[in-house]
Amino acid sequence: MIEPLVLKGFRDSLPGEEIPKKKIQRKLEDVFESYGFVPIDTPVLEYENVLLGKGGGETDKQIFHFEDNGGRKVAMRFDLTVPFARFLALHHDELAIPFKRYHIAKAFRGENPQKGRYREFIQCDFDIVGCDNAASDFEILSIMNSSFLAMGIKNVQFHVAHRGLFNDFLSSIGIEEKSVDVLRCVDKLRKIGKNEVKKLLVDITGNEEKSESILKYITSGDGHQFDETLDILSKLIGKETESLFRMRQIYSLLLQAGIADKFIYDASITRGLDYYTGIVYETFLTDIESIGSVCSGGRYNNLASLYTKENLPGVGASIGLDRLMAALIELKSPLVSDTSNADILIFPKPDETQKALKAAMDLRKMGIRTDVYLLPEKKMKAQYDYAAKNRIRHSLTFFDSSYIVKNLETRDSVTVDSLEEVASLCR
Amino acid sequence: MIEPLVLKGFRDSLPGEEIPKKKIQRKLEDVFESYGFVPIDTPVLEYENVLLGKGGGETDKQIFHFEDNGGRKVAMRFDLTVPFARFLALHHDELAIPFKRYHIAKAFRGENPQKGRYREFIQCDFDIVGCDNAASDFEILSIMNSSFLAMGIKNVQFHVAHRGLFNDFLSSIGIEEKSVDVLRCVDKLRKIGKNEVKKLLVDITGNEEKSESILKYITSGDGHQFDETLDILSKLIGKETESLFRMRQIYSLLLQAGIADKFIYDASITRGLDYYTGIVYETFLTDIESIGSVCSGGRYNNLASLYTKENLPGVGASIGLDRLMAALIELKSPLVSDTSNADILIFPKPDETQKALKAAMDLRKMGIRTDVYLLPEKKMKAQYDYAAKNRIRHSLTFFDSSYIVKNLETRDSVTVDSLEEVASLCR
Numbered sequence: 001m002i003e004p005l006v007l008k009g010f011r012d013s014l015p016g017e018e019i020p021k022k023k024i025q026r027k028l029e030d031v032f033e034s035y036g037f038v039p040i041d042t043p044v045l046e047y048e049n050v051l052l053g054k055g056g057g058e059t060d061k062q063i064f065h066f067e068d069n070g071g072r073k074v075a076m077r078f079d080l081t082v083p084f085a086r087f088l089a090l091h092h093d094e095l096a097i098p099f100k101r102y103h104i105a106k107a108f109r110g111e112n113p114q115k116g117r118y119r120e121f122i123q124c125d126f127d128i129v130g131c132d133n134a135a136s137d138f139e140i141l142s143i144m145n146s147s148f149l150a151m152g153i154k155n156v157q158f159h160v161a162h163r164g165l166f167n168d169f170l171s172s173i174g175i176e177e178k179s180v181d182v183l184r185c186v187d188k189l190r191k192i193g194k195n196e197v198k199k200l201l202v203d204i205t206g207n208e209e210k211s212e213s214i215l216k217y218i219t220s221g222d223g224h225q226f227d228e229t230l231d232i233l234s235k236l237i238g239k240e241t242e243s244l245f246r247m248r249q250i251y252s253l254l255l256q257a258g259i260a261d262k263f264i265y266d267a268s269i270t271r272g273l274d275y276y277t278g279i280v281y282e283t284f285l286t287d288i289e290s291i292g293s294v295c296s297g298g299r300y301n302n303l304a305s306l307y308t309k310e311n312l313p314g315v316g317a318s319i320g321l322d323r324l325m326a327a328l329i330e331l332k333s334p335l336v337s338d339t340s341n342a343d344i345l346i347f348p349k350p351d352e353t354q355k356a357l358k359a360a361m362d363l364r365k366m367g368i369r370t371d372v373y374l375l376p377e378k379k380m381k382a383q384y385d386y387a388a389k390n391r392i393r394h395s396l397t398f399f400d401s402s403y404i405v406k407n408l409e410t411r412d413s414v415t416v417d418s419l420e421e422v423a424s425l426c427r
Numbered sequence: 428m429i430e431p432l433v434l435k436g437f438r439d440s441l442p443g444e445e446i447p448k449k450k451i452q453r454k455l456e457d458v459f460e461s462y463g464f465v466p467i468d469t470p471v472l473e474y475e476n477v478l479l480g481k482g483g484g485e486t487d488k489q490i491f492h493f494e495d496n497g498g499r500k501v502a503m504r505f506d507l508t509v510p511f512a513r514f515l516a517l518h519h520d521e522l523a524i525p526f527k528r529y530h531i532a533k534a535f536r537g538e539n540p541q542k543g544r545y546r547e548f549i550q551c552d553f554d555i556v557g558c559d560n561a562a563s564d565f566e567i568l569s570i571m572n573s574s575f576l577a578m579g580i581k582n583v584q585f586h587v588a589h590r591g592l593f594n595d596f597l598s599s600i601g602i603e604e605k606s607v608d609v610l611r612c613v614d615k616l617r618k619i620g621k622n623e624v625k626k627l628l629v630d631i632t633g634n635e636e637k638s639e640s641i642l643k644y645i646t647s648g649d650g651h652q653f654d655e656t657l658d659i660l661s662k663l664i665g666k667e668t669e670s671l672f673r674m675r676q677i678y679s680l681l682l683q684a685g686i687a688d689k690f691i692y693d694a695s696i697t698r699g700l701d702y703y704t705g706i707v708y709e710t711f712l713t714d715i716e717s718i719g720s721v722c723s724g725g726r727y728n729n730l731a732s733l734y735t736k737e738n739l740p741g742v743g744a745s746i747g748l749d750r751l752m753a754a755l756i757e758l759k760s761p762l763v764s765d766t767s768n769a770d771i772l773i774f775p776k777p778d779e780t781q782k783a784l785k786a787a788m789d790l791r792k793m794g795i796r797t798d799v800y801l802l803p804e805k806k807m808k809a810q811y812d813y814a815a816k817n818r819i820r821h822s823l824t825f826f827d828s829s830y831i832v833k834n835l836e837t838r839d840s841v842t843v844d845s846l847e848e849v850a851s852l853c854r
Contacts, residue, residue, distance in 0.1 A: 002477055004516035004734040006470060007501060012514055014521065015465035015528070022456070022466055029449070034791045036769030036798025038442035038817070039449055043433060043547050044471065044503075044533060045491070050429055064472070066493030069537050074434060076471075087439055089431035094441065096816035098801050101442070106471060110496050120470050131801045135780045139801070142788070256785055307431040342463030353562045358683055361569070364461045371463025374525050374558045374566070389523035390465070 009112075009119030015390075020336040021122075021325060025104055027150045027335075028319070032102040032126055035143055040101050042083040044108075048073040051082055053306045062111050076108040080125045080318070081303070088129060089307030098130035100139075104321070118322065127316025132301060134249035137279050138257075140315050141250070144283060144295055145259050147319070152333060155286040159266035160226075160250075162279050163298070164243035165233060166270065169217050172237045173210050186218050189268040194219070218268040226251050229265035243278070250279065275300040279315065291327050295319045340391040342371040343426040344405070347383050347397050350376045355398060359419060366423040384408075394426055436539075436546030442817075447763040448549075448752060452531055454577045454762075455746070459529040459553055462570055467528050469510040471535075475500040478509055480733045489538050503535040507552045507745070508730070515556060516734030525557035527566075531748070545749065554743030559728060561676035564706050565684075567742050568677070571710060571722055572686050574746070579760060582713040586693035587653075587677075589706050590725070591670035592660060593697065596644050599664045600637050613645050616695040621646070645695040653678050656692040670705070677706065702727040706742065718754050722746045767818040769798040770853040771832070774810055774824050777803045782825060786846060793850040811835075821853050 006012060013021065029039070048065050052075070065075035077083050080103050088099070104124045111119070126143060128136045141158065148156045166183065170176045185200045194215060201211035217236055221229040230247055234240060247265070254260040271280040278299030285294060297317030304312045328336045344363065348356035356372045363370040371392060373383055387395060387408055395406045399415065405425045406413045416422060433439060440448065456466070475492050479502070492502035504510050507530050515526070531551045538546070553570060555563045568585065575583045593610065597603045612627045621642060628638035644663055648656040657674055661667060674692070681687040698707040705726030712721060724744030731739045755763045771790065775783035783799045790797040798819060800810055814822060814835055822833045826842065832852045833840045843849060 001735075002480065002733050004513045005474055005477065006517070007472060007474060007495075007499065008497070010470035010472060012470070012518065013468035014518060015467060018466040018468055021468075026453070033768045034796050035787075036772070036796060036817070036819070038768045039445040040442060041440035041445055041448075043437035043439070045434055045437060045535070045547065047432055047434060050432065053429065061496055064493075064495060066491075068434075068491060069488055070435070072434065086431045090433070091439065091441065096813045098813075100798070108472070120472065128801065133780075133801065135784060135799070135801050138784065139799070142784075146791075253781060253784060256781060257788055306429050308428075341460045341465045345463070353560075354680060354683060357562060357565065357569075357680060360462075361684055364573075369461050369463060371527070372562070372566070374555065374560065374563050386523045386525075390463070392463070 007119070011118065011120075015341070016339045017325070019339045019341060020328070021321065023335055024151065024321065024324065024328070025124075028104065028124055028147055029102070031143060031146045031150050034146070035100070035139065037100045037102045037126055037143075040084075040087065040103055041105060042077070042080075042087055042103070044076055044106070045074050046077060046083060046086070048075040050086055050307075051075045051077060053082070062109050064108050064110050078109050079107050080105060080123045084125065084127065085304040086307055088304045088312055089310070092304075092308070092310055092312065098128050098136065100126075100128050102126040122321040124319040124321055125316060126318075127314050129303075129312050129314040129316075132278075132299070132313040132315075134246055134253060136315050137246070137250050137299060138253040140297065140317055141254065141263065141281070142257060142259070144281075144317055145262060147295070148283070151324075151328065151335060153285060153328075153331070156262060157284050157286055158263045158281055159269050159284065160247075160263055160279060160281045161265065161267050161269040162243045162247050163270065163276055164278055165237075165241065165247065166217075166267065168241045168243055169233070169237050170214075172239075173213055175205055175210060178204055182214060183270040184272070186214070186268055187270045187272055189218060221264050221266045221268075224264075226254070226260060226263055226265050229267070233265075233267065246278070271296065271298055275303055277301040281317070285327055285331070288327060288330050291323065291330070294324050294327055338391075340393065341369060342390060342392045343369045344394040344396050344422070345371045345373060345387050345390070345392040347373050347395055348376045349398075352376070352398055359396070359398075359403075362419050363423055363426075366420070368423050368426050396422060434546070438545065438547075442768070443766045444752070446766045446768060447755070448748065450762060451578060451748065451751065451755070452551075455531070455551055455574055456529070458570060458573045458577050461573070462527070462566065464527045464529045464553055464570075467511075467514065467530055468532060469504070469507075469514055469530070471503055471533070472501050473504060473510060473513070475502040477513055477734075478502045478504060480509070489536050491535050491537050505536050506534050507532060507550045511552065511554065512731040513734055515731045515739055516737070519731075519735070519737055519739065525555050525563065527553075527555050529553040549748040551746040551748055552743060553745075554741050556730075556739050556741040559705070559726070559740040559742075561673055561680060563742050564673070564677050564726060565680040567724065567744055568681065568690065568708070569684060569686070571708075571744055572689060574722070575710070578751075578755065578762060580712060580755075580758070583689060584711050584713055585690045585708055586696045586711065586720075587674075587690055587706060587708045588692060588694050588696040589670045589674050590697065590703055591705060592664075592668065592674065593644075593694065595668040595670055596660070596664050597641075599666075600640055602632055602637060605631055609641065610697040611699070613641070613695055614697045614699055616645060648691050648693045648695075651691075653681070653687060653690055653692050656694070660692075660694065673705070698723065698725055702730055704728040708744070712754055712758070715754060715757050718750065718757070721751050721754055765818075767820065768796060769817060769819045770796045771821040771823050771849070772798045772800060772814050772817070772819040774800050774822055775803045776825075779803070779825055786823070786825075786830075789846050790850055790853075793847070795850050795853050823849060 063078045068074050181204045220232045276298040280298035282293035283295035299315040301313040346356045360370040360372050397404045490505045495501050608631045647659045703725040707725035709720035710722035726742040728740040773783045787797040787799050824831045830849050
């Protein structure tokens with residue numbers, strides 16, 4: 001006998017989890033499609049050097065990699081961004097540009113599992129590649145907003161910033177050469193708080209006044225609306241810059257769309273990753289901010305440059321479905337609590353199985369998702385246990401030529417004469 | 428620069444392929460759900476010994492396996508059946524029994540790629556576990572029929588047989604001890620033809636008459652209806668057996684459901700795999716039989732016995748989505764040719780982008796999937812090329828306060844005054 005173990009950091013998805021996961025995925029796909037976005041897929045396994053790029057080193061231990069039977073060094077994808085860059089380099093001639101794509105798929109990391117983090121997880125990415133303008137930046141923000149609306153999440157706030165604007169500011173106070181260290185430090189604001197960030201900034205800049213100025217910059221959005229913050233930043237920088245103009249354009253589009261109140265300019269958002277070059281953003285659920293950002297991304301203007309000389313500017317965002325699921329559970333969303341795949345369950349007596357299978361066929365034709373309990377010889381307790389585990393709301397039993405429909409929550413029964421009436425009781 | 432290569436035997440899925448693949452998947456999920464089936468998922472990566480069972484040897488070279496960073500021997504799943512057996516053993520206490528589940532996911536094999544076979548492929552499995560009766564056998568067959576109907580495939584024939592019935596027959600002619608060799612030989616009928624099978628049978632049985640008799644048995648369905656064949660087999664065996672009774676029950680359910688004409692009893696269907704113990708079946712598209720079986724399966728009464736002492740009889744089927752896609756392409760199915768994710772594309776002039784983004788929002792609220800061309804400064808050719816590559820049917824341009832909707836197939840234009848009218852032209 002072999003022990004039926006699952007690897008550390010991996011897990012099975014049982015129906016109670018998989019049903020809502022599929023529902024969420026469909027809702028997201030419907031949103032992407034309403035914007036004309038198209039799906040792609042890439043292999044789980046790729047050449048190791050393709051996935052790691054010039055990198056290697058530390059990342060190595062984080063990814064699943066091995067030598068295949070043909071002696072090739074291969075690795076399992078650890079995100080959907082790198083495979084997308086490779087995909088763009090390989091196929092850009094075949095694609096409609098601007099290329100608006102989404103990709104929902106599993107990725108794998110060998111890191112030590114932490115609370116809520118697994119070695120296998122589902123990413124959901126959407127990007128526009130082939131243009132660098134406010135309209136494409138806006139469209140991604142608009143999809144983010146539509147996605148959370150589609151999931152019934154109203155209390156959401158999008159924190160937006162611009163990498164270029166931060167650089168404009170650092171230039172204005174004469175420390176642009178320290179931007180990498182400063183950005184990395186500022187990124188920690190949420191975690192370590194103002195005082196600690198201030199200390200670190202003094203270490204980096206060696207200047208109390210400049211550190212105070214940076215702190216003022218990154219907290220400039222506090223309590224202000226998006227456009228007010230832009231005015232404050234303009235004054236801090238001392239002039240209107242290209243990045244500022246882009247942000248004003250984006251804000252005007254958000255305003256026109258009637259969704260500006262969900263966006264704030266939060267200059268402390270820098271995103272750790274090197275490849276971002278313009279707008280960056282994170283998404284917080286105001287009822288459970290502690291869960292962290294549930295949707296992040298930004299503009300990158302050189303993503304595929306490792307693989308091609310083609311200039312492919314892009315902007316996009318990524319939703320971690322596992323974290324989103326956790327959030328929806330905490331918010332007690334109906335999306336995750338309604339985990340039934342059947343509207344009604346027929347309980348036949350042992351000699352009624354054939355009749356039950358026929359009634360099921362007829363109900364399905366009327367659009368009613370119908371399950372038949374296939375062990376009619378079992379005791380009632382087993383039957384009701386089956387209904388409860390599958391969270392099915394109605395049961396159907398036969399009585400002569402009548403049908404008894406029972407609401408399994410309220411325990412109320414109704415006797416009707418036709419399957420049409422049964423169907424309408426389930427709707 | 429790194430060459431953006433994909434591994435041998437793997438491939439990217441571009442939108443033209445991924446859009447129909449997602450549509451097919453949704454249709455199948457909707458069918459499964461209408462029967463109350465629930466989805467599950469399992470990890471791509473598992474312990475090697477769990478996936479290989481007692482096996483090993485030859486299978487070894489066919490699967491992707493390696494040692495992870497923690498020194499564990501792991502492997503990528505090569506089908507969805509073995510992980511399901513492991514899943515059942517681990518979770519049967521938590522599941523509603525009978526457990527009716529489906530699972531659509533990728534599996535991986537290291538075998539040498541052949542025409543239409545890849546190292547990464549999508550399987551779609553559906554099973555009922557926890558009962559051994561005609562009703563559950565029937566329900567799987569019924570879902571198979573509903574699935575092909577949902578995909579608009581009418582010309583389909585399900586070839587059904589029963590492993591036990593074949594054994595009954597072999598006993599009746601006194602060669603039950605050679606059943607494994609005989610079954611393996613009979614399985615080749617479609618490939619090598621009657622004459623070659625006959626020769627092999629003579630080699631196995633050492634008896635001309637018995638070989639002739641087996642050949643008569645396996646071709647007994649030719650030109651006969653399901654129930655006629657059962658009568659012929661009953662005579663060949665010389666008595667009614669339990670397996671025969673089960674097949675008569677199943678036939679009566681198929682008859683009641685009005686789908687019996689799509690099923691034939693084809694005694695040459697044996698399915699190579701050892702784990703089948705009852706009914707077995709394959710599915711052929713009568714317009715393109717050469718493509719082989721597109722949906723196969725059967726009853727297995729000891730699937731999880733490697734991992735648990737719990738008795739978990741099951742019946743199920745598996746659809747190879749890649750082969751099904753190939754079939755739908757060959758059949759010129761609308762499911763695979765309609766590969767657009769947008770109903771209309773707005774072409775703004777450079778100063779109309781803001782107006783276009785607003786109109787898009789409004790059209791989406793009316794349920795129209797709306798794309799906006801985001802490079803308005805490009806030439807007309809680039810714009811129409813974009814529409815063609817995305818196979819979008821309608822374009823929208825602005826003229827003063829009017830809207831011009833162009834059907835991009837017929838090139839006809841209509842001018843209307845409201846977005847409501849634009850929407851109704853797209854429906």
